[in-house]
Amino acid sequence: MTTKEYTAEQERLARFAKAMGHPARIAILEFLAAQECCFFGDIHEVLPISKATVSQHLSELRDAGLIQGTIEPPKVRYCINRENWATARRLFAGFFKENNREKGECCP
Amino acid sequence: MTTKEYTAEQERLARFAKAMGHPARIAILEFLAAQECCFFGDIHEVLPISKATVSQHLSELRDAGLIQGTIEPPKVRYCINRENWATARRLFAGFFKENNREKGECCP
């Protein structure tokens, strides 16, 4: 009861989900996914929060691996991290897969 | 820049994602999705955390609408909330849909 840990997949899925657990970060990801990529300023323009806060949200998304940023003086270009994005999609799809549920409503 | 809010869909998706943002809650959801439903004790048995903490995680999943619990003295039966579960699946699927991205790697 003390050392039962979680599987690596559960940890990874939770990590991605956590990163997506704020409307601002959802908005950022949608924006980036649609634009392929863009600059910090473009993202900030679209959000109702200060640039400091935007920067923090971007950091969290980067730490979670969902996006990546490259300095392009004097700007910073952000893009979706396609590789991890695909991993996330796969994990979520698997999670919501039509389940091994049988007939009845509830177990006896 | 001050009153730009998030869309209802973004808020809902973020709400679901946030609820899924912890490995224990992922484990609970996977367990319930596989079993159709079961008692509190069955869930607690599978997790490496105290019953008080399990109860809290279950509350959060219930508040997010992903599960539902019914008292069945002296036990409590928990099930996936199929309706909201389907909504979540739809929202996540839409989110990860193959994107409106065109040719090039990055915008100019």
Added chain:
DNA sequence: TTTGTTGTTCGCAAAATAACGAACAATTCT
């Protein structure tokens, strides 16, 4: 060199999360 532009980082504060043991509530069993 001075000025601008563009983002990040640094405090800081308030709120939310995560976790636990102990106490409590509800119901069944003896």
Added chain:
DNA sequence: AGAATTGTTCGTTATTTTGCGAACAACAAA
């Protein structure tokens, strides 16, 4: 009535999250 079983709730502690303004850093332009 008294004991046992099953979860929830309470009180507490530690950590994380969210948010902002102000200060800072890096480079381009004047």
